[in-house]
Amino acid sequence: MVATQETIDKVKEVSSTYKYGFVTDLEAEKAPLGLSEDIVKFISHKKKEPKWLLEWRLKAYKKWLSMEAPNWAMVDFPEINFQDIYYYSAPKTKPKLNSLDEVDPELLRTYEKLGIPIKEQQVLAGVAVDYVFDSVSVATTFREKLAKEGIIFCPISEAVQSHPDLVKKYIGSVIPISDNYYAALNSAVFTDGSFVYIPKGVKCPMELSTYFRINEQNSGQFERTLIIAEDNTYVSYLEGCTAPQRDENQLHAAVVELVAMNNAEIKYSTVQNWYPGDKDGRGGIYNFVTKRGNCLGKKSKISWTQVETGSAITWKYPSCVLKGDDSVGEFYSVAVANNAQQADTGTKMIHIGKNTKSTIISKGISAGKAQNTYRGQVQIQKNAKGSRNFTQCDSLLIGDKCGAHTVPYINQFTPHARVEHEATTSKISEDQLFYCLQRGLDTEQATSLIVNGFCKEVMKELPMEFAVEAQKLIGISLEGSVG
Amino acid sequence: MPLLEIKKAKLKLDNKDILKGLSLSVSSGEVHAIMGPNGSGKSTLSYMLAGRDGYELESGEVFLQGQALSDMEADERARSGLFLAFQYPVELPGVGGMSFLREAVNSRRKFLGEGELDHLAFVKEARKVASKMFVKDDMLKRAVNVGFSGGEKKRFEILQMAMLKPKVSILDETDSGLDVDALKIVSDGVNAQRNDENAIVVITHYQRLLDYIVPDFVHILSDGRIIKSGGPELALEVEKNGYAGLINAA
Numbered sequence: 056m057v058a059t060q061e062t063i064d065k066v067k068e069v070s071s072t073y074k075y076g077f078v079t080d081l082e083a084e085k086a087p088l089g090l091s092e093d094i095v096k097f098i099s100h101k102k103k104e105p106k107w108l109l110e111w112r113l114k115a116y117k118k119w120l121s122m123e124a125p126n127w128a129m130v131d132f133p134e135i136n137f138q139d140i141y142y143y144s145a146p147k148t149k150p151k152l153n154s155l156d157e158v159d160p161e162l163l164r165t166y167e168k169l170g171i172p173i174k175e176q177q178v179l180a181g182v183a184v185d186y187v188f189d190s191v192s193v194a195t196t197f198r199e200k201l202a203k204e205g206i207i208f209c210p211i212s213e214a215v216q217s218h219p220d221l222v223k224k225y226i227g228s229v230i231p232i233s234d235n236y237y238a239a240l241n242s243a244v245f246t247d248g249s250f251v252y253i254p255k256g257v258k259c260p261m262e263l264s265t266y267f268r269i270n271e272q273n274s275g276q277f278e279r280t281l282i283i284a285e286d287n288t289y290v291s292y293l294e295g296c297t298a299p300q301r302d303e304n305q306l307h308a309a310v311v312e313l314v315a316m317n318n319a320e321i322k323y324s325t326v327q328n329w330y331p332g333d334k335d336g337r338g339g340i341y342n343f344v345t346k347r348g349n350c351l352g353k354k355s356k357i358s359w360t361q362v363e364t365g366s367a368i369t370w371k372y373p374s375c376v377l378k379g380d381d382s383v384g385e386f387y388s389v390a391v392a393n394n395a396q397q398a399d400t401g402t403k404m405i406h407i408g409k410n411t412k413s414t415i416i417s418k419g420i421s422a423g424k425a426q427n428t429y430r431g432q433v434q435i436q437k438n439a440k441g442s443r444n445f446t447q448c449d450s451l452l453i454g455d456k457c458g459a460h461t462v463p464y465i466n467q468f469t470p471h472a473r474v475e476h477e478a479t480t481s482k483i484s485e486d487q488l489f490y491c492l493q494r495g496l497d498t499e500q501a502t503s504l505i506v507n508g509f510c511k512e513v514m515k516e517l518p519m520e521f522a523v524e525a526q527k528l529i530g531i532s533l534e535g536s537v538g
Numbered sequence: 539m540p541l542l543e544i545k546k547a548k549l550k551l552d553n554k555d556i557l558k559g560l561s562l563s564v565s566s567g568e569v570h571a572i573m574g575p576n577g578s579g580k581s582t583l584s585y586m587l588a589g590r591d592g593y594e595l596e597s598g599e600v601f602l603q604g605q606a607l608s609d610m611e612a613d614e615r616a617r618s619g620l621f622l623a624f625q626y627p628v629e630l631p632g633v634g635g636m637s638f639l640r641e642a643v644n645s646r647r648k649f650l651g652e653g654e655l656d657h658l659a660f661v662k663e664a665r666k667v668a669s670k671m672f673v674k675d676d677m678l679k680r681a682v683n684v685g686f687s688g689g690e691k692k693r694f695e696i697l698q699m700a701m702l703k704p705k706v707s708i709l710d711e712t713d714s715g716l717d718v719d720a721l722k723i724v725s726d727g728v729n730a731q732r733n734d735e736n737a738i739v740v741i742t743h744y745q746r747l748l749d750y751i752v753p754d755f756v757h758i759l760s761d762g763r764i765i766k767s768g769g770p771e772l773a774l775e776v777e778k779n780g781y782a783g784l785i786n787a788a
C-alpha cells in the first residue's frame with residue numbers, strides 16, 4: 056500500500072509544523088501539583104471509587120516509592136521531576152454521556168481538528184469511539200449497539216462503578232502493580248482509559264476505537280485499559296493518540312492489559328502520534344507504556360500492531376504471555392524516529408504452553424539524528440514443547456546521522472522448539488530515489504512511497520480505515536528528512 | 539525548435555572526463571539510435587539528461603523544448619516529459635506497481651494541467667496498456683521490479699513509458715535481456731508511441747533492434763563524443779565491421 060495523492064497534499068499542507076499543535080481553551084479542574092498519598096486519595100475520591108480500589112492504588116503508590124526509575128533502555132533524557140506534574144485534570148464542563156449535543160462545543164471542535172468529528176465518526180461504518188480527553192471520557196458512542204450483544208465498552212472509571220467484580224478480578228492480573236516503575240506509578244494515579252468485555256461466543260461486530268489526547272499543560276496522562284475476551288470471541292481495538300505542541304516534556308505512562316480465554320482473539324492496534332518535540336529535541340512526549348496480553352486459554356490469540364511516529368521518547372514493549380496450549384502471539388511494529396526522537400521498542404513473547412507460536416515483525420525507520428532500537432525477548436519455557444517463534448527485524452536508515460540498533464534476547468529452556476531471528480539494515484538508496492524522481496515523483500513522495508513499501512507487511516495488519524491515516528503520518532513525520 | 543538539444547556537453551565523473559563535448563539535436567517525430575562500445579558514455583549521457591545527482595555538466599548546455607535543463611531537478615524534468623527507460627531498472631520492495639504507476643501518471647497529468655485520474659479510471663487504463671504489452675495484471679500487483687526477470691523489467695519500463703506519454707524518451711539498452719518474442723512485443727510497444735510530437739532516443743548495441751524500431755538517425759558514441767552520424771545503414775556497418783574502423787577513422 057502506498058501514499059495516495061491526498062497523502063502528498065497533506066504532507067505539503069502541514070509543511071514543517073506539527074499538524075495537531077493547537078490547544079483547546081477549557082478551564083480544567085486540576086488536582087494540586089505533585090504526587091503524594093493525598094493526591095492518590097484525591098483522584099480516587101474524585102472518581103467516587105470503592106474502598107478496594109483506593110487501597111490498591113495506595114499499595115501501588117507505596118511500591119512505587121520503593122522502586123527506582125529504570126535506565127537500561129537506549130534512551131537519554133533528563134530526570135523526570137514527578138512533583139512537577141499534575142496528576143488529575145478534568146474538563147470543567149462535565150459532559151453528558153447520552154447526548155453528543157450537550158458536549159462542550161470547544162471539545163467537539165478539538166476532535167474536528169484531529170480529523171475525527173464525532174458526528175462523522177458515528178456515520179462512518181462501524182467505528183465506535185470512546186474519547187478520552189485528558190483524563191475523563193467525554194463521549195461514548197455506539198454503546199447501545201454493543202450492549203445488545205452483551206459487549207461492555209466504556210471508560211474504565213465507569214466500569215469500576217457498573218462492573219466492579221470484573222474490574223476487581225482482572226485489573227493488575229496481567230501487569231501487577233510491582234511489574235515496573237511506570238506500571239506502579241500508573242496503578243497509583245491512573246485517571247481513565249477504556250474497558251472492554253466480550254462475553255462468551257460473541258464476535259464484536261465493529262472496530263472499537265479510542266482517541267487519546269493530552270491537552271492540559273504539565274498533565275501527565277495515565278490511562279489504564281483493560282480488555283477481556285471470553286471463550287470463542289473476537290475483538291479488534293484501535294487506539295490513536297495525538298497531543299498538542301508544547302515546549303516542555305510531558306509524561307505518558309499508560310498500562311494496557313489484555314486477557315484472552317479459550318479460542319478468543321484480540322487484535323490491538325495503535326497509531327501513536329504524540330508530539331515528537333522540535334527539531335532540536337525541545338519538548339515532546341515521553342511515552343513510557345506497559346502493554347501486555349495474557350493468552351490464558353487454549354488456541355487464544357493476541358496480536359499487537361503498532362505504528363509509532365510520535366513522541367520524543369518511546370519506550371514500550373507490547374508483550375504476549377502464551378499460557379494456553381496452541382496459543383498465538385503476534386507483534387507487528389513500525390517505529391519512525393526523526394530529528395531528535397528516540398525510540399526503544401519491541402516485544403516480549405513468553406512461551407509457556409505447548410505448541411505456542413509467536414511472530415514478530417519489526418520495522419524501524421530512523422532519520423535525522425534519531426536513535427531507534429528494537430529490543431525483544433523470546434522466552435521458551437521448559438514445558439513449551441513444539442513452540443515456534445519467528446522474528447524479523449528490519450531497519451531503514453535515512454541519512455547518516457541516525458542510528459538503528461537491534462537487541463534480541465532469546466532464552467530457550469527446551470530443545471523441542473524452534474526460534475528464528477532475521478535482521479536486516481538498509482538505506483533508501485540513491486538509485487531508488489532517482490528512479491522515483493525520474494518518474495516525476497518529488498523527493499517527499501518518493502520517500503513516503505519507499506518507506507511505506509518497507510513497512511507494508513505491518514501496515515496490512517492495520518484495520519483498513521486506519522491504514523490510510525497511518526501512511527499519512529509516516530509521510531508527515533519523515534518530511535524533510537531526505538534531499 | 540528541436541525537442542532536445544545538447545550543446546557541447548562535458549561531464550566528469552570522479553575527476554575523469556566521460557562526456558567530452560557531445561552535441562546532439564533531436565526534433566519532434568524523430569527516432570535516433572545511439573551505438574557505441576562499452577564504457578563510451580551512453581548511460582552517463584542518459585543520466586545527465588535525466589538529472590541524476592552527480593551528473594551535472596561541467597560545461598555545455600541542454601535544452602528540452604527550449605527550456606534549459608540545468609535549471610530543473612530530475613523530477614521536474616520527468617514531469618515536463620523526459621523519460622528514461624533504465625538499463626538496470628531499480629527494485630522498490632513493497633511498493634506496488636499499480637500504485638507507483640498511478641503516482642507517476644498523476645504527477646505528469648498535474649503538470650499538464652489535466653485532472654488526476656480516479657482509481658478506477660486509472661486501473662482500467664493501466665490494464666489496457668498492460669495487455670497490449672502482454673504484461674500480466676499480476677505483475678502490476680507485485681512490488682516494482684522485485685523478482686522480475688530481466689525481460690519483465692524491460693517490459694515494465696516500456697509500459698511506464700506508454701502510460702506517461704513523454705515528449706522525449708531515452709531507452710537505455712531496452713533490448714538487452716529480451717528474448718526474440720519479447721523484443722518484438724517491446725518494439726511494437728515503442729513504435730505504437732511514435733508520433734509527430736515526440737521523439738525517441740534508443741541506446742543499443744545490436745542492429746537487430748533497429749530492424750523493429752527503425753531510426754531516422756544513427757550516431758556512434760565513442761570516448762565521450764559522437765564520432766559519426768548517419769542513417770540506418772550506419773548500424774549495419776557497425777554490425778558487420780565493429781567499431782574499430784569507425785574509431786580509427788574519426
Ligand SMILES: Nc1ncnc2c1ncn2[C@@H]1O[C@H](COP(=O)(O)OP(=O)(O)OP(=O)(O)O)[C@@H](O)[C@H]1O
Pocket residue numbers: 551552554556574575576577578579580581582583625
Ligand atoms: N561514478 C563513476 N565514477 C567514475 N567513473 C565512472 C562512474 N560511473 C561510470 N564511470 C565510467 O564512465 C564510463 C562510461 O560509463 P557508461 O556507463 O556511461 O558507459 P556505457 O556507454 O553506458 O557502457 P555500456 O555499453 O557497458 O552500458 C565508463 O568508463 C565507466 O567506468
Ligand SMILES: [Mg+2]
Pocket residue numbers: 580581582625710
Ligand atoms: Mg550503459
